[in-house]
Amino acid sequence: MDYAYYPGCSLESTGIEFHASTKAVAKELGINLIEIPDWNCCGASSAHARGHWISLALPARNMAIAEAAGLDVAIPCAACYARSKKVELEVTESEEAKEKIEEIIGRPYTGKSKARNLTEILHNDLGVDAIKAKVVKPLKGLKVLTYYGCLMSRPPEIACDDIEDPIMLDDIMTALGAEVLQWGFKTECCGGSLTACRPQVGLDMTKKIMDAAKKSGADCIVTACPMCHSNLDMRQDQLSKKYGAYNIPVYFVTEMMGVAMGMNPKDLCINRHFVEAESTLGKIGKTSEGGEA
Amino acid sequence: MSNNAVENFEPKILVFACNWCTYAGADLAGTSRLQYPPNVRVLRVPCSCRVNPQFVLRAFQRGIDGVLVAGCHPGDCHYTTGNYYTRRRFLLITRMMDYMGIDSRRFHTRWISGAEGPKFQQVVTEMINEVKAIGPNDKFRDDAKIEVKAVETNE
Amino acid sequence: MERVGVFICHCGSNIGAVVDCARVAEAVRNYPGVAYSTDYKYMCSEPGQEMIQNAIKEHNLNRVVVASCSPRMHEKTFRACVEKVGMNPYMFEMANIREHCSWVHAGKNEEATEKAIDLVKMAVSKVCKNEVLQKGHAPVTKRALVVGGGIAGIQCALDIANNGYQVDILERTPSIGGKMSQIDKTFPTIDCSACILTPKMVEASSHPNIKLITFAELEKVEGYVGNFDVTIRSKARSVDMSKCTGCGTCMTKCPGKADDEFNMKLRKRTAIYTPFPQAIPNKPVIDRESCLKFKSRKEGKDVCGICAKMCPAGAIDYEQEDELFVEKYGAIVMATGYEQFDHSVYGEYGYGKYPDVISGLHFERLVNASGPTQGHIVRPSDHKEPKTVVMVKCVGSRDPEHGKSYCSRTCCMYTAKQATMIRDHCPDTKVYVFYMDVRTPGKLYDEFYNRTREEYGVDYIRGRVSKIYQEGEQLIVKGEDTLLGQQVEIAADLVILANAMIPNPDSEKMAQTVGIGYDKDGWFTESHPKLGPVETHTAGVFLAGACQGPKDIPDSVAQAGAAAVKVCALLSKDQLETEPTVSVVDTKLCSGCGLCVPVCPYKAITLETIQERKGGKTVERQVANVNSSLCQGCGACTVTCRSGSANLKHFTNAQILAEVDALCQTMQ
Structure with missing residues (x-):
């Protein structure tokens, strides 16, 4: 089970326990988390108050990198998940939004790569029996x-x-x-x-x-x-x-x-x-x- | 629009109206005295699904300028499912007309209920104006005079 | 030789002021087929009709066209008029030059007159192709079937039976009575539901014209109005009805236990059971899912059998099987009622998680003297009397997002009723009702609701509940009071949800079996929302009660009576007249492809085998056959037919094309 992995800034700071335990548990369960290279802040908690497009473009860049690698993105942080899922839905539902976002981030993102909450992956993809x-x-x-x-x-x-x-x-x-x-x-x-x-x-x-x-x-x-x-x-x-x-x-x-x-x-x-x-x-x-x- | 459209051209339009909805809608337009141009002739059928596409082609062949097939709204058919057949059949016929060289703007399928007198008025008025702009249908008339000037393009 | 008479009506000035009627009559005088043409002030008047009749005789006319108003107005009048002088009524056509001409082209006299001429020519061309048609006749089986033994079904059967006709009630559960038997009191009179229902149940069971078929289901419906062949599945009761005396001894020692559905699973019942003490027939059935014997048989063992040992009449029969039998009926009434919306979709209400969040029907059992608590209002969890009760309305109703878009009509009233009953039983208990709107149309309904608030002191809060959760022994109900613009939080002991009414879960399948329509929610559809509320699109099938849409008891009873009248009107005839404007198949042309069979909404077309002489040999082949009693004359098959062998009488291909041609000719 390969997923692109987006830890986000929380998991590097206040949520360091989440980071450590996620990596340890994923390894044990055979979930291969490949950290997105050069990931950036998803903009949660501040960007959407600043502006609509920046709040979409920030997570879109991370998603686009994962999409280039052909992977869905496992996101432990609920806030990062919410922002990333939002942009995924936005580009799949509106061609206009997709074009605008691609223009801002300077790379293609079609929404093919899905934002997945880590809990959802554990529960649905892996299943409680495997756990x-x-x-x-x-x-x-x-x-x-x-x-x-x-x-x-x-x-x-x-x-x-x-x-x-x-x-x-x-x-x-x-x-x-x-x-x-x-x-x-x-x-x-x-x-x-x-x-x-x-x-x-x-x-x-x-x-x-x-x-x-x-x-x-x-x-x-x-x-x-x-x-x-x-x-x-x-x-x-x-x-x-x-x-x-x-x-x-x-x-x-x-x-x-x-x-x-x-x-x-x-x-x-x-x-x-x-x-x-x-x-x-x-x-x-x-x-x-x-x-x- | 065609430059060859005859001036003061008054088209004739045949309306196939289902007995339960559109015919009643046309009656309501009458009892409500809703005025529309006198270019349409209503032909009553039990259900819009009774209208064989051949009837429509025959009318065009004999020189009618426009045909409207109208019945109950989908889901309201007196015979439960008739207008669903109408909808599918005439979607195909519209494409076939383009293929045959009859301007498919001459043909419409519409849903007009027994309570929609104003809609009947609106639909036929719009259609008359549209067909007026297209000009007379002399493409498939049995006695069509094949003249170069009758060949029109939309460009 | 066609000899058409054309009669142009002025309709006073309605037509005459716009259309030059004399000119129209003149214009068609020499039109092919026309033998006589005239105009008159009022064709539908007595002298007008005489004029037509005289002309028929004088000019030896064999076809008539009247150009006047809409055929929807006077087609019947003129058909009767020509029939009186011996002309077949189907040799008549109408041209609508009022609604479709003079009234909509005021002031355009010239164009309107031209149009009228066109319309008359079309009618003449059609009438020349008209054929003599005779109304058909079909016999009537003088017996009705009522599907569903709730209050609507019972009332309908009683009304039919009292009119002297045989009627069978088909009930799926072991007893008739339906939802009303579970209800404790009825609004707005607060009279006891059982007290008014059980006498009707007894009357139905003892009526000489009524036969009860309980614990049985509708399997198949064939035939048509007046002649339905209905296949019924009689489910295995495991009790021989002819031997059982209904003494109830078998139920006393049964060790098998199951949730008591009648009491909303608030207590257990035995595996051999009658749903409730006043059940009719009061003879038990064995629920094979919970019976120890049947359960053990699945594992290859064979235990228990106590009920058979206990039964003094030897009525227990473990070997019974489902039985199929076919009955003939002239009419069918669907009275299959409703079910409760499953509100477990509302996670925020915690239904199923918290035992003290119950539905309205649960409450009816709680407050019923013969219910699991002997009528004491107590919490299911700890059997304590609740001190604070919160009622939530519109649970599933008027909520297209999670539930149903419609209003369930009864909840406002039964919530008010239940609120007053709580206040009556437990005067110290506080009752809050969360509502979106209070809808109380009905006799004495609004008065009742006002009494609930003013005399019984029930607190109505306009707003929705956002969350219910357990805190200690209490349920915290969080909601919004939209009138005060405030959030409210109530610590309740008991929460009662007024859940939406939905059709029986298999109503769609049932509708398909019977061949009637149903709407997006699964309710059976009536033939006309205003003018045909008890009829369906299938002749001979009628609707009663909540199977057509949410209804309270008085409305269900009223509709049941209306359906009964329609049934009696049908059964009172010895023969049914059928419209002759139906489809026919020319077997010479039919290739037997069968495309028309699935197209027919009335299942009127079947493929049948015919024998033909061909090249000196007898060969068999398949052709389509239209049952003229079932056919309603829509014409869907005629267009589907590849070979053109299917045709619709009175609207034949030739007739319609004649009209098209007549119109197009005028253009040249």
Whole structure:
């Protein structure tokens, strides 16, 4: 399984755990990720506020490079995926847009090369059975909440799962042996984009989600979006100072897969979270009474 | 447009109208006193699918200037599916007419319901004006005088 | 020798003011075939008609053309007029010089007169080719079939039976009663649904003219109006109906369990069961999917058999098989009802995930005294009385994106009804209703809705629900109040969704079996949305109830009565008159290619084998044959026919071409 791989800037910085775990897990699962040479920023979070065409041209250049190599693009970051999918749809639906974009980026891009969310590749192309087959350390006894955020589920035309009740992460986590709890905040916005401009509004949104997570009795949250991850992980300290203890680790789905496949948590960068995340892994294999499961 | 179009030319146009929709639509145009040029003659058929393309070709052969086949809107056919056949048949016939050298603008298929008196008025008025601009049909008339000046091009 | 009489009508000044009628009469006087030509002020008047009749006699006319108004107006009048003096009514034609001429060309007298002359010449040319046609006759089987045993089917059957005709009710489930039997109360009177339905069920089952065929399905429909041959599949009940006394002993010890469909799966039922205590016939069936014996047989074993041991009448028959039988009917009424929209497509409502998110029909079972909770309104999850209930309307209705584009018509009223019932049963419970619009057209409906808000204190919130999720024991309902422009969040104990009505999942297949139309959503289509609401395009097949579109009980009952009248009108005839303007096949020309067979929307054309003498030998070959009772005369086959052997009577190729030629001739 060959895919062009677009890590994007998050995975090089705040989402370094996602990068490390994605590469490790993909290798184990036989997914060949070929990093797009000379990739550029996809423009997420800023370009579309600046101008329509620049917001399309930036991801289009990356997609065009992949298309020249004849590969679909695997994108772990939900924001990069959303922007890249948007341009793919734009060029396939409008000949006019295609011509304009090709003119700006100075190379052809026809939309033949598809933007694929990494989670979608794991769930649909590879399938949960193939993942299950690689599990050596089932995540038994771990109660998880899956969190998709807004960028994986909205707008509907780019979503790769049920927009109201997505299930891909649930399926993957169940395959890893974890107990997936139901909650109503799977697709709620975490307020990540408001942390700089309207911090209190953003913090309130994060609080709602973390409150629900606390109430649910889950051990941790599993996500596939580096924006949501850094926001939920980083803001808990702020929340704790204002509203009392918040201490729920937030993992990337690939980190969890790596753990279940028997990898060293440090190799997956699980030691680099804001909320201490290594000790929670100790619950794996234990029943709630403390005995061996 | 042709330079040879006869001045003050009044075309004759034959309308095949299905009994259930278009004929009723033409009746409604009448009861609503919607005026249109007197160049059309309506021929009643039970369904637009009763119109054999041969009838249309025969009319052109005998010198009619334009033919309109009109029936119920797709999905509203009194006989459930008749106008779907009409639609397919006359799509092909239009192409064949071009091939035969009859200007296919002389022929139209339209859906006019029993409630669409104004549409009947509009469709026939537009068609009359269009055919007027094209000029008389003397290509296939049995008594067509084959004269060089009758050969017209659209350029 | 054609001797055509032409009569030009002035219609007072309607035609006469524009068309020079005398000139028209004069212009066609010497036209080929015309033997007599005249004009008159009012042709349709008594003296006008006498004038035509006298002319026929005096001038020995054998064909008549009247140029006046639209044939849609007076064709019948003039056909009757000529028939009175012995002329075949099909030897008459009309030229429309009013609607198509004088009325649309006011002031253009010269051109209008020319046009009128053309139109009359066309009619004359056609009438010269007209042939004598006789109306056909077909016998009528004086028995009706009602498909579906819900309230519409029952009412329709009762009305037909009370008119003295035999009628069979075909019901798919083990009992008649339909959706109404699941409903607890009816709006706007809040009277008990079962109390008004069960007497009708009993009446139907005991009526001497009604036969119930339950647990059976429609397999095939052949034939035509007055003469349908219907194949029915009687599903294996595993209980011998003739021996069973309906004592119910078999059900007491059955170890097989399945979800109780009648109670919306809110409880279990046994594998041998009657759907509900008042079922008619009150004789059980074995559900072979959940019966231990039948399940074990699939694995090569043969266990249980308790019901057979328990049955004092020896009625249990595990070896029963489905049976096919053919019955003859003169008319068919489709009354197959509706189903509930599957709202699991709305992930945001969490239906199926949260046990306390239920549908309206679930609620009807919850509040029903003979339901799983003995009529106590409790949450399915923990059987506690809900303190806050949220009702969501238009779940699947008016939502082309995820659901159906149409309004389901009944939900506004049943939501109001259920809201008042909650307030009645649990006065301390708060009820909120999310709505898009409240639509209450119907007698005493709006008054009921207003009472729901004003007297019962039900809180109506105009807006949609965006999300429902569980928080602890409660369901958090997030939505928008569009009137206040605010987001609202309600912590509810129970959420009731008013889901859309959809046709039976196999309605399209059923429509194809019977040969009637259906719309994009699968509802059966009536022959005319306004003037033919119970008829279908197939003669002899009628519609009753919600199979035609969402309907409440009074509307279903009204339509059932209307369908019954149409059926009785049909069955009251000894013979049916059939229009002679149908297709015929000239077997000499027909090559038997069969292209016309699939083109016919009425399945009127079949291929049959004929024998011919050819070169001294008898040879067999296939030719198309038109069933003139089924043919509706559209003419689709005539154009499809390669050899030109199919022709439509009264609109023959020769007749239409004669009109075309007559028109073109005028151009030379």
